[in-house]
Amino acid sequence: MNSKTIARNTAWYGLENLIGFVTTLITSIAIARTLGPAKMGYIIYITWLIGIVSSLGSVGLPETTRKYMAEFVGGGDLSTARFIYLRTFVMQTGLASVATLGAVLWVLHDSPAEYRVAALLLVCGILPAMSNFISAQANVASENLSANLPASLAATATYFALTLTAIFLNWGVTGIAFAMFSMRVVDFVVRLIPTMRRILSWDTGEVHPPTDLRARMMSFATQSVMGMLLTLVVWDRSEVFLLKHLSPDIRQVSFYSVSFGLAERLLLFPSIFGAAAGASILAQYGRDRSRLPALTAASLRYIALISIPLHVIAVPLAAPALLTLYGKQYLGAAVVATVAPLLCLPKAFLGLIQSLFESVDKQKYFLIATVIASFVDIGVAWSLIPRYGALGACIGSGAAQIVAVGMMWAIGIQRYRIQLPWGFLARLTAISVVASVAAWGVSRHLAVLPALITGCIIATTVFMTLAYLFKILEPEDGSRFKVIANACPKALSGPMNTMIDWFTRMEPSSTIA
Numbered sequence: 001m002n003s004k005t006i007a008r009n010t011a012w013y014g015l016e017n018l019i020g021f022v023t024t025l026i027t028s029i030a031i032a033r034t035l036g037p038a039k040m041g042y043i044i045y046i047t048w049l050i051g052i053v054s055s056l057g058s059v060g061l062p063e064t065t066r067k068y069m070a071e072f073v074g075g076g077d078l079s080t081a082r083f084i085y086l087r088t089f090v091m092q093t094g095l096a097s098v099a100t101l102g103a104v105l106w107v108l109h110d111s112p113a114e115y116r117v118a119a120l121l122l123v124c125g126i127l128p129a130m131s132n133f134i135s136a137q138a139n140v141a142s143e144n145l146s147a148n149l150p151a152s153l154a155a156t157a158t159y160f161a162l163t164l165t166a167i168f169l170n171w172g173v174t175g176i177a178f179a180m181f182s183m184r185v186v187d188f189v190v191r192l193i194p195t196m197r198r199i200l201s202w203d204t205g206e207v208h209p210p211t212d213l214r215a216r217m218m219s220f221a222t223q224s225v226m227g228m229l230l231t232l233v234v235w236d237r238s239e240v241f242l243l244k245h246l247s248p249d250i251r252q253v254s255f256y257s258v259s260f261g262l263a264e265r266l267l268l269f270p271s272i273f274g275a276a277a278g279a280s281i282l283a284q285y286g287r288d289r290s291r292l293p294a295l296t297a298a299s300l301r302y303i304a305l306i307s308i309p310l311h312v313i314a315v316p317l318a319a320p321a322l323l324t325l326y327g328k329q330y331l332g333a334a335v336v337a338t339v340a341p342l343l344c345l346p347k348a349f350l351g352l353i354q355s356l357f358e359s360v361d362k363q364k365y366f367l368i369a370t371v372i373a374s375f376v377d378i379g380v381a382w383s384l385i386p387r388y389g390a391l392g393a394c395i396g397s398g399a400a401q402i403v404a405v406g407m408m409w410a411i412g413i414q415r416y417r418i419q420l421p422w423g424f425l426a427r428l429t430a431i432s433v434v435a436s437v438a439a440w441g442v443s444r445h446l447a448v449l450p451a452l453i454t455g456c457i458i459a460t461t462v463f464m465t466l467a468y469l470f471k472i473l474e475p476e477d478g479s480r481f482k483v484i485a486n487a488c489p490k491a492l493s494g495p496m497n498t499m500i501d502w503f504t505r506m507e508p509s510s511t512i513a
Contacts, residue, residue, distance in 0.1 A: 061092045062133035064217050067358050069141035078202040085199050089134045096130035118177035125181040128188035135195040151191030159183035239381050239393035246385045255333035256390035263340035270307040270348040293418045296356050307348035312432035313459040314341035316440035320452040336390045343398025346405035353408045365411045373404035435463035471505040478504035
Protein backbone atom coordinates (compact mmCIF):
# COMPACT_ATOMS: atom_id res chain seq x y z
CA MET A 1 0.00 0.00 0.00
CA ASN A 2 2.69 2.51 1.07
CA SER A 3 4.98 1.58 -1.83
CA LYS A 4 2.28 2.29 -4.43
CA THR A 5 1.18 5.50 -2.75
CA ILE A 6 4.74 6.80 -2.43
CA ALA A 7 5.49 5.83 -6.04
CA ARG A 8 2.38 7.62 -7.32
CA ASN A 9 3.02 10.76 -5.28
CA THR A 10 6.69 10.74 -6.25
CA ALA A 11 5.69 10.81 -9.91
CA TRP A 12 3.25 13.69 -9.50
CA TYR A 13 5.45 15.71 -7.16
CA GLY A 14 8.42 14.98 -9.40
CA LEU A 15 6.68 16.34 -12.48
CA GLU A 16 5.67 19.47 -10.57
CA ASN A 17 9.19 20.11 -9.28
CA LEU A 18 10.95 19.19 -12.50
CA ILE A 19 9.00 21.82 -14.42
CA GLY A 20 9.74 24.37 -11.72
CA PHE A 21 13.40 23.35 -11.69
CA VAL A 22 13.86 23.89 -15.42
CA THR A 23 11.99 27.19 -15.35
CA THR A 24 13.84 28.69 -12.39
CA LEU A 25 17.17 27.49 -13.71
CA ILE A 26 16.62 29.24 -17.04
CA THR A 27 15.33 32.45 -15.49
CA SER A 28 18.02 32.61 -12.80
CA ILE A 29 20.79 32.14 -15.36
CA ALA A 30 19.29 34.83 -17.60
CA ILE A 31 19.00 37.28 -14.69
CA ALA A 32 22.50 36.56 -13.37
CA ARG A 33 24.15 36.90 -16.78
CA THR A 34 22.27 40.13 -17.49
CA LEU A 35 23.00 41.85 -14.18
CA GLY A 36 26.46 40.49 -13.36
CA PRO A 37 27.75 39.52 -9.88
CA ALA A 38 27.93 43.08 -8.44
CA LYS A 39 24.33 44.17 -9.16
CA MET A 40 23.10 40.64 -8.59
CA GLY A 41 24.62 40.64 -5.11
CA TYR A 42 22.54 43.57 -3.90
CA ILE A 43 19.34 42.26 -5.49
CA ILE A 44 19.88 38.85 -3.88
CA TYR A 45 20.24 40.54 -0.51
CA ILE A 46 17.02 42.55 -0.88
CA THR A 47 15.08 39.52 -2.15
CA TRP A 48 16.40 37.41 0.71
CA LEU A 49 15.22 39.90 3.34
CA ILE A 50 11.71 40.07 1.85
CA GLY A 51 11.67 36.31 1.36
CA ILE A 52 12.13 35.77 5.10
CA VAL A 53 8.74 37.36 5.79
CA SER A 54 7.03 35.12 3.26
CA SER A 55 8.88 32.02 4.51
CA LEU A 56 7.51 32.48 8.01
CA GLY A 57 4.04 31.96 6.55
CA SER A 58 4.93 28.45 5.38
CA VAL A 59 5.06 27.06 8.93
CA GLY A 60 2.84 27.17 11.98
CA LEU A 61 -0.70 26.74 10.69
CA PRO A 62 0.22 25.16 7.31
CA GLU A 63 2.37 22.45 8.90
CA THR A 64 -0.27 21.97 11.58
CA THR A 65 -2.86 21.53 8.82
CA ARG A 66 -0.71 18.91 7.09
CA LYS A 67 0.08 16.95 10.24
CA TYR A 68 -3.42 16.77 11.75
CA MET A 69 -5.36 16.48 8.50
CA ALA A 70 -3.09 13.57 7.55
CA GLU A 71 -3.72 11.94 10.91
CA PHE A 72 -7.52 12.11 10.60
CA VAL A 73 -7.62 11.33 6.87
CA GLY A 74 -5.44 8.29 7.57
CA GLY A 75 -7.86 7.29 10.32
CA GLY A 76 -10.91 7.74 8.06
CA ASP A 77 -12.38 10.74 9.93
CA LEU A 78 -12.98 13.14 7.02
CA SER A 79 -15.36 15.37 8.97
CA THR A 80 -12.66 16.37 11.45
CA ALA A 81 -10.10 16.76 8.65
CA ARG A 82 -12.52 19.11 6.85
CA PHE A 83 -13.05 21.09 10.04
CA ILE A 84 -9.28 21.50 10.50
CA TYR A 85 -8.80 22.76 6.94
CA LEU A 86 -11.54 25.39 7.08
CA ARG A 87 -10.51 26.65 10.53
CA THR A 88 -6.81 26.95 9.70
CA PHE A 89 -7.50 28.56 6.32
CA VAL A 90 -9.50 31.39 7.92
CA MET A 91 -6.89 31.92 10.62
CA GLN A 92 -4.02 31.89 8.12
CA THR A 93 -5.72 34.42 5.84
CA GLY A 94 -6.17 36.77 8.80
CA LEU A 95 -2.51 36.45 9.81
CA ALA A 96 -1.44 36.96 6.19
CA SER A 97 -3.42 40.18 5.95
CA VAL A 98 -1.79 41.57 9.08
CA ALA A 99 1.69 40.53 7.92
CA THR A 100 1.18 42.09 4.48
CA LEU A 101 -0.03 45.38 5.94
CA GLY A 102 2.95 45.56 8.28
CA ALA A 103 5.38 44.80 5.46
CA VAL A 104 3.83 47.48 3.23
CA LEU A 105 4.23 50.10 5.95
CA TRP A 106 7.84 49.05 6.49
CA VAL A 107 8.64 49.30 2.76
CA LEU A 108 7.05 52.75 2.45
CA HIS A 109 9.12 53.98 5.36
CA ASP A 110 12.53 52.34 4.95
CA SER A 111 13.14 50.98 1.45
CA PRO A 112 15.47 52.80 -1.01
CA ALA A 113 13.52 54.85 -3.54
CA GLU A 114 14.90 52.96 -6.54
CA TYR A 115 13.65 49.63 -5.13
CA ARG A 116 10.39 50.82 -3.54
CA VAL A 117 7.97 49.74 -6.28
CA ALA A 118 9.64 46.35 -6.58
CA ALA A 119 9.60 45.88 -2.80
CA LEU A 120 5.90 46.77 -2.63
CA LEU A 121 5.08 44.19 -5.29
CA LEU A 122 7.05 41.55 -3.43
CA VAL A 123 5.46 42.19 -0.03
CA CYS A 124 1.96 42.34 -1.53
CA GLY A 125 2.60 38.79 -2.69
CA ILE A 126 2.82 37.71 0.96
CA LEU A 127 -1.00 37.56 1.28
CA PRO A 128 -1.71 35.04 -1.51
CA ALA A 129 1.45 33.09 -0.73
CA MET A 130 0.68 32.60 2.96
CA SER A 131 -2.97 31.69 2.32
CA ASN A 132 -1.90 29.30 -0.43
CA PHE A 133 0.21 27.21 1.95
CA ILE A 134 -2.92 25.88 3.68
CA SER A 135 -4.42 24.41 0.50
CA ALA A 136 -1.08 23.01 -0.62
CA GLN A 137 -0.51 21.22 2.69
CA ALA A 138 -4.11 19.97 2.74
CA ASN A 139 -3.43 18.17 -0.55
CA VAL A 140 -0.23 16.69 0.89
CA ALA A 141 -2.13 15.55 3.97
CA SER A 142 -4.59 13.74 1.70
CA GLU A 143 -1.65 11.97 -0.02
CA ASN A 144 -2.99 13.57 -3.20
CA LEU A 145 0.05 15.46 -4.46
CA SER A 146 -1.30 15.45 -8.02
CA ALA A 147 -3.84 18.07 -6.90
CA ASN A 148 -1.01 20.58 -6.47
CA LEU A 149 0.23 20.19 -10.04
CA PRO A 150 -2.20 22.42 -12.04
CA ALA A 151 -1.57 25.48 -9.86
CA SER A 152 2.18 24.97 -9.97
CA LEU A 153 2.13 24.65 -13.75
CA ALA A 154 0.05 27.81 -14.19
CA ALA A 155 2.19 29.79 -11.74
CA THR A 156 5.44 28.57 -13.28
CA ALA A 157 4.31 29.46 -16.80
CA THR A 158 3.26 32.92 -15.62
CA TYR A 159 6.58 33.57 -13.91
CA PHE A 160 8.60 32.24 -16.84
CA ALA A 161 6.82 34.36 -19.42
CA LEU A 162 6.82 37.57 -17.38
CA THR A 163 10.45 37.19 -16.26
CA LEU A 164 11.76 36.74 -19.79
CA THR A 165 9.60 39.66 -20.92
CA ALA A 166 11.09 41.82 -18.15
CA ILE A 167 14.61 40.88 -19.20
CA PHE A 168 14.10 41.45 -22.91
CA LEU A 169 12.26 44.76 -22.38
CA ASN A 170 14.78 45.87 -19.75
CA TRP A 171 12.20 46.40 -17.00
CA GLY A 172 14.84 45.75 -14.33
CA VAL A 173 14.06 44.77 -10.76
CA THR A 174 10.49 46.07 -10.93
CA GLY A 175 9.69 43.74 -13.82
CA ILE A 176 11.12 40.73 -11.96
CA ALA A 177 9.12 41.67 -8.85
CA PHE A 178 5.91 41.93 -10.89
CA ALA A 179 6.58 38.46 -12.31
CA MET A 180 6.95 37.05 -8.79
CA PHE A 181 3.78 38.78 -7.56
CA SER A 182 1.77 37.50 -10.53
CA MET A 183 3.10 33.99 -9.99
CA ARG A 184 1.89 33.95 -6.37
CA VAL A 185 -1.57 35.25 -7.25
CA VAL A 186 -2.06 32.68 -10.03
CA ASP A 187 -0.78 29.87 -7.79
CA PHE A 188 -3.21 30.84 -5.02
CA VAL A 189 -6.32 31.11 -7.20
CA VAL A 190 -5.76 27.98 -9.31
CA ARG A 191 -4.97 25.87 -6.22
CA LEU A 192 -7.67 27.20 -3.89
CA ILE A 193 -10.78 26.63 -6.02
CA PRO A 194 -10.50 22.85 -6.68
CA THR A 195 -9.06 22.15 -3.20
CA MET A 196 -11.89 23.99 -1.46
CA ARG A 197 -14.49 22.30 -3.67
CA ARG A 198 -13.08 18.83 -2.99
CA ILE A 199 -12.79 19.25 0.77
CA LEU A 200 -16.26 20.80 1.09
CA SER A 201 -17.65 17.65 -0.54
CA TRP A 202 -16.34 15.49 2.31
CA ASP A 203 -18.60 14.07 5.00
CA THR A 204 -20.46 16.94 6.67
CA GLY A 205 -21.65 14.92 9.64
CA GLU A 206 -21.34 16.21 13.16
CA VAL A 207 -17.72 16.77 14.13
CA HIS A 208 -16.47 15.31 17.42
CA PRO A 209 -12.75 16.11 17.53
CA PRO A 210 -10.70 14.74 20.46
CA THR A 211 -10.81 16.97 23.52
CA ASP A 212 -7.04 17.53 23.40
CA LEU A 213 -6.95 18.39 19.68
CA ARG A 214 -6.89 22.16 20.15
CA ALA A 215 -4.06 21.99 22.69
CA ARG A 216 -2.06 19.62 20.48
CA MET A 217 -2.51 21.82 17.42
CA MET A 218 -1.52 24.99 19.30
CA SER A 219 1.57 23.30 20.72
CA PHE A 220 2.53 21.94 17.31
CA ALA A 221 2.03 25.31 15.59
CA THR A 222 4.12 27.11 18.20
CA GLN A 223 6.94 24.61 17.83
CA SER A 224 6.72 24.94 14.05
CA VAL A 225 7.14 28.72 14.20
CA MET A 226 10.06 28.40 16.59
CA GLY A 227 11.58 25.82 14.29
CA MET A 228 11.18 28.13 11.31
CA LEU A 229 12.94 30.97 13.08
CA LEU A 230 15.86 28.64 13.69
CA THR A 231 15.56 27.27 10.17
CA LEU A 232 16.22 30.76 8.81
CA VAL A 233 19.68 30.51 10.36
CA VAL A 234 20.65 26.96 9.41
CA TRP A 235 18.69 26.15 6.24
CA ASP A 236 17.79 29.45 4.53
CA ARG A 237 21.20 30.97 3.83
CA SER A 238 21.49 33.38 6.74
CA GLU A 239 25.11 33.66 5.63
CA VAL A 240 23.90 36.17 3.01
CA PHE A 241 23.38 38.67 5.83
CA LEU A 242 26.84 38.01 7.27
CA LEU A 243 28.46 38.26 3.85
CA LYS A 244 26.79 41.59 3.19
CA HIS A 245 28.14 43.06 6.44
CA LEU A 246 31.45 41.23 6.95
CA SER A 247 32.86 41.16 3.41
CA PRO A 248 33.77 44.38 1.56
CA ASP A 249 33.17 42.68 -1.80
CA ILE A 250 29.44 42.58 -2.64
CA ARG A 251 30.21 40.01 -5.34
CA GLN A 252 30.78 37.43 -2.59
CA VAL A 253 27.03 37.42 -1.97
CA SER A 254 26.49 36.43 -5.59
CA PHE A 255 29.31 33.87 -5.56
CA TYR A 256 27.85 32.18 -2.49
CA SER A 257 24.21 32.31 -3.55
CA VAL A 258 24.82 31.14 -7.11
CA SER A 259 27.23 28.34 -6.13
CA PHE A 260 25.26 27.00 -3.20
CA GLY A 261 22.01 27.45 -5.12
CA LEU A 262 23.40 25.40 -8.00
CA ALA A 263 24.42 22.62 -5.60
CA GLU A 264 21.05 22.65 -3.87
CA ARG A 265 19.35 22.01 -7.21
CA LEU A 266 20.70 18.49 -6.84
CA LEU A 267 18.29 18.18 -3.92
CA LEU A 268 15.39 18.26 -6.38
CA PHE A 269 15.32 14.50 -6.86
CA PRO A 270 15.70 13.38 -3.22
CA SER A 271 13.25 16.09 -2.11
CA ILE A 272 10.64 14.76 -4.56
CA PHE A 273 10.79 11.30 -3.07
CA GLY A 274 11.19 12.68 0.45
CA ALA A 275 8.01 14.75 0.18
CA ALA A 276 6.01 11.75 -1.03
CA ALA A 277 7.47 9.53 1.69
CA GLY A 278 6.90 12.22 4.30
CA ALA A 279 3.22 12.43 3.41
CA SER A 280 2.90 8.67 3.85
CA ILE A 281 4.75 8.81 7.19
CA LEU A 282 2.27 11.38 8.50
CA ALA A 283 -0.69 9.30 7.30
CA GLN A 284 0.87 6.07 8.60
CA TYR A 285 0.68 7.48 12.12
CA GLY A 286 -3.11 7.41 11.78
CA ARG A 287 -3.10 3.91 10.23
CA ASP A 288 -0.48 1.92 12.18
CA ARG A 289 2.22 3.87 13.99
CA SER A 290 4.18 0.71 14.83
CA ARG A 291 5.39 0.61 11.22
CA LEU A 292 6.86 4.13 11.26
CA PRO A 293 10.49 3.09 11.96
CA ALA A 294 10.53 0.53 9.14
CA LEU A 295 8.92 2.96 6.69
CA THR A 296 11.42 5.68 7.64
CA ALA A 297 14.41 3.35 7.21
CA ALA A 298 13.21 2.11 3.83
CA SER A 299 12.60 5.66 2.63
CA LEU A 300 16.09 6.76 3.69
CA ARG A 301 17.52 3.93 1.62
CA TYR A 302 16.05 5.34 -1.59
CA ILE A 303 16.88 8.94 -0.77
CA ALA A 304 20.48 7.81 -0.30
CA LEU A 305 20.39 5.92 -3.60
CA ILE A 306 19.42 9.15 -5.33
CA SER A 307 21.37 11.78 -3.42
CA ILE A 308 24.75 10.28 -2.54
CA PRO A 309 25.80 9.53 -6.16
CA LEU A 310 24.51 12.91 -7.39
CA HIS A 311 26.34 14.98 -4.80
CA VAL A 312 29.60 13.03 -4.74
CA ILE A 313 29.90 12.89 -8.53
CA ALA A 314 29.00 16.60 -8.78
CA VAL A 315 32.19 17.64 -6.93
CA PRO A 316 34.56 17.56 -9.95
CA LEU A 317 31.82 18.74 -12.33
CA ALA A 318 30.43 21.67 -10.35
CA ALA A 319 32.97 24.30 -11.43
CA PRO A 320 32.68 23.44 -15.15
CA ALA A 321 28.88 23.51 -14.83
CA LEU A 322 28.99 26.91 -13.09
CA LEU A 323 31.21 28.51 -15.71
CA THR A 324 29.24 26.96 -18.57
CA LEU A 325 25.91 28.26 -17.27
CA TYR A 326 26.85 31.61 -15.73
CA GLY A 327 29.96 32.64 -17.64
CA LYS A 328 33.53 33.59 -16.75
CA GLN A 329 32.40 36.59 -14.68
CA TYR A 330 31.62 34.04 -11.96
CA LEU A 331 35.10 32.46 -12.01
CA GLY A 332 35.60 33.65 -8.42
CA ALA A 333 32.91 31.20 -7.35
CA ALA A 334 34.58 28.09 -8.78
CA VAL A 335 36.08 26.88 -5.49
CA VAL A 336 32.79 27.47 -3.66
CA ALA A 337 30.90 25.54 -6.34
CA THR A 338 33.34 22.61 -5.95
CA VAL A 339 32.79 22.09 -2.21
CA ALA A 340 29.09 23.04 -2.12
CA PRO A 341 27.67 19.67 -3.33
CA LEU A 342 29.13 17.79 -0.38
CA LEU A 343 28.27 20.48 2.16
CA CYS A 344 24.58 20.59 1.20
CA LEU A 345 24.25 16.76 0.96
CA PRO A 346 22.96 16.39 4.57
CA LYS A 347 19.90 18.46 3.67
CA ALA A 348 18.69 15.61 1.45
CA PHE A 349 18.00 13.57 4.60
CA LEU A 350 16.33 16.35 6.62
CA GLY A 351 12.70 16.12 5.46
CA LEU A 352 12.36 12.43 6.23
CA ILE A 353 13.42 12.56 9.88
CA GLN A 354 11.54 15.83 10.35
CA SER A 355 8.35 14.14 9.10
CA LEU A 356 8.88 11.35 11.62
CA PHE A 357 9.24 13.84 14.48
CA GLU A 358 6.15 15.73 13.30
CA SER A 359 4.08 12.54 13.11
CA VAL A 360 4.82 11.65 16.75
CA ASP A 361 4.55 15.25 18.04
CA LYS A 362 8.26 15.40 18.92
CA GLN A 363 9.35 18.52 17.07
CA LYS A 364 11.42 19.41 20.11
CA TYR A 365 14.16 17.17 18.75
CA PHE A 366 14.27 19.25 15.57
CA LEU A 367 14.40 22.44 17.64
CA ILE A 368 17.21 21.21 19.89
CA ALA A 369 19.36 20.08 16.97
CA THR A 370 18.71 23.27 15.03
CA VAL A 371 19.56 25.50 18.02
CA ILE A 372 22.94 23.81 18.40
CA ALA A 373 23.54 23.95 14.64
CA SER A 374 22.67 27.67 14.60
CA PHE A 375 25.55 28.43 16.94
CA VAL A 376 27.85 26.32 14.77
CA ASP A 377 26.72 28.13 11.62
CA ILE A 378 27.13 31.64 13.00
CA GLY A 379 30.42 30.84 14.73
CA VAL A 380 32.08 29.21 11.73
CA ALA A 381 30.77 31.71 9.18
CA TRP A 382 31.62 34.73 11.37
CA SER A 383 35.20 33.57 11.76
CA LEU A 384 35.80 32.56 8.13
CA ILE A 385 33.89 35.13 6.04
CA PRO A 386 36.24 38.12 6.62
CA ARG A 387 39.14 36.15 5.12
CA TYR A 388 37.51 33.65 2.77
CA GLY A 389 34.26 35.39 1.76
CA ALA A 390 31.78 33.11 0.02
CA LEU A 391 33.84 30.00 0.78
CA GLY A 392 33.67 30.75 4.51
CA ALA A 393 29.90 31.20 4.28
CA CYS A 394 29.58 27.89 2.45
CA ILE A 395 31.66 26.04 5.06
CA GLY A 396 29.59 27.55 7.88
CA SER A 397 26.34 26.46 6.28
CA GLY A 398 27.65 22.97 5.57
CA ALA A 399 28.99 22.47 9.10
CA ALA A 400 25.63 23.48 10.56
CA GLN A 401 23.72 21.11 8.28
CA ILE A 402 26.00 18.20 9.17
CA VAL A 403 25.52 18.85 12.90
CA ALA A 404 21.74 19.31 12.69
CA VAL A 405 20.94 16.33 10.46
CA GLY A 406 23.44 14.10 12.24
CA MET A 407 21.90 14.86 15.63
CA MET A 408 18.34 14.34 14.42
CA TRP A 409 19.06 10.96 12.89
CA ALA A 410 21.04 9.90 15.96
CA ILE A 411 18.00 10.76 18.12
CA GLY A 412 15.65 8.98 15.72
CA ILE A 413 17.78 5.83 15.65
CA GLN A 414 18.05 5.72 19.43
CA ARG A 415 14.49 6.71 20.36
CA TYR A 416 12.54 4.84 17.67
CA ARG A 417 14.86 1.92 16.92
CA ILE A 418 15.33 2.82 13.26
CA GLN A 419 17.60 0.23 11.70
CA LEU A 420 19.55 1.86 8.91
CA PRO A 421 21.20 -0.14 6.08
CA TRP A 422 24.80 0.76 6.97
CA GLY A 423 26.35 -1.80 4.61
CA PHE A 424 24.31 -0.50 1.69
CA LEU A 425 25.26 3.09 2.49
CA ALA A 426 28.96 2.17 2.64
CA ARG A 427 28.87 0.36 -0.72
CA LEU A 428 26.94 3.17 -2.36
CA THR A 429 29.35 5.83 -1.07
CA ALA A 430 32.42 3.86 -2.16
CA ILE A 431 31.04 3.35 -5.68
CA SER A 432 30.14 7.04 -5.93
CA VAL A 433 33.63 8.13 -4.81
CA VAL A 434 35.30 5.91 -7.42
CA ALA A 435 33.03 7.33 -10.15
CA SER A 436 33.78 10.88 -8.97
CA VAL A 437 37.54 10.34 -8.98
CA ALA A 438 37.35 8.85 -12.48
CA ALA A 439 35.45 11.89 -13.73
CA TRP A 440 37.97 14.25 -12.11
CA GLY A 441 40.92 12.40 -13.60
CA VAL A 442 39.60 12.96 -17.12
CA SER A 443 37.86 16.33 -16.87
CA ARG A 444 40.70 18.27 -15.22
CA HIS A 445 42.69 18.21 -18.47
CA LEU A 446 39.87 19.60 -20.64
CA ALA A 447 38.22 22.95 -21.31
CA VAL A 448 35.05 23.86 -19.43
CA LEU A 449 32.29 22.47 -21.65
CA PRO A 450 34.16 19.31 -22.78
CA ALA A 451 35.09 18.69 -19.13
CA LEU A 452 31.45 18.84 -18.10
CA ILE A 453 30.20 16.54 -20.87
CA THR A 454 33.06 14.03 -20.67
CA GLY A 455 33.01 13.98 -16.87
CA CYS A 456 29.29 13.19 -16.83
CA ILE A 457 29.74 10.33 -19.28
CA ILE A 458 32.72 8.84 -17.43
CA ALA A 459 31.09 9.13 -14.00
CA THR A 460 27.83 7.59 -15.17
CA THR A 461 29.58 4.71 -16.91
CA VAL A 462 31.80 3.89 -13.94
CA PHE A 463 28.97 4.14 -11.44
CA MET A 464 26.57 1.96 -13.43
CA THR A 465 29.27 -0.64 -14.06
CA LEU A 466 30.20 -0.90 -10.38
CA ALA A 467 26.54 -0.90 -9.33
CA TYR A 468 26.00 -3.87 -11.68
CA LEU A 469 29.09 -5.75 -10.49
CA PHE A 470 28.31 -5.29 -6.79
CA LYS A 471 24.51 -5.64 -7.18
CA ILE A 472 23.62 -2.48 -5.32
CA LEU A 473 19.91 -3.34 -4.88
CA GLU A 474 18.41 -5.88 -2.49
CA PRO A 475 15.52 -8.14 -3.60
CA GLU A 476 12.96 -5.98 -1.76
CA ASP A 477 14.34 -2.92 -3.59
CA GLY A 478 13.82 -4.62 -6.92
CA SER A 479 10.22 -5.44 -6.02
CA ARG A 480 9.48 -1.84 -5.06
CA PHE A 481 11.07 -0.38 -8.17
CA LYS A 482 9.07 -2.79 -10.30
CA VAL A 483 5.90 -1.25 -8.90
CA ILE A 484 6.93 1.93 -10.72
CA ALA A 485 8.14 0.09 -13.82
CA ASN A 486 4.92 -1.88 -14.19
CA ALA A 487 2.91 1.34 -14.05
CA CYS A 488 4.68 2.55 -17.20
CA PRO A 489 3.65 1.71 -20.78
CA LYS A 490 4.53 -1.84 -21.85
CA ALA A 491 7.19 -0.57 -24.23
CA LEU A 492 9.07 0.81 -21.22
CA SER A 493 8.14 -1.59 -18.43
CA GLY A 494 9.94 -4.56 -19.99
CA PRO A 495 13.35 -2.89 -20.42
CA MET A 496 12.98 -1.20 -17.02
CA ASN A 497 12.31 -4.50 -15.28
CA THR A 498 15.30 -6.06 -17.02
CA MET A 499 17.55 -3.20 -15.90
CA ILE A 500 16.26 -3.50 -12.34
CA ASP A 501 17.16 -7.19 -12.38
CA TRP A 502 20.73 -6.34 -13.49
CA PHE A 503 21.36 -4.34 -10.30
CA THR A 504 19.46 -6.58 -7.88
CA ARG A 505 21.00 -9.29 -5.73
CA MET A 506 19.51 -12.75 -6.20
CA GLU A 507 17.55 -14.13 -3.26
CA PRO A 508 19.32 -17.10 -1.71
CA SER A 509 17.77 -20.30 -2.94
CA SER A 510 16.28 -22.60 -0.31
CA THR A 511 18.07 -25.89 0.38
CA ILE A 512 16.02 -29.09 0.20
CA ALA A 513 17.06 -31.65 2.79
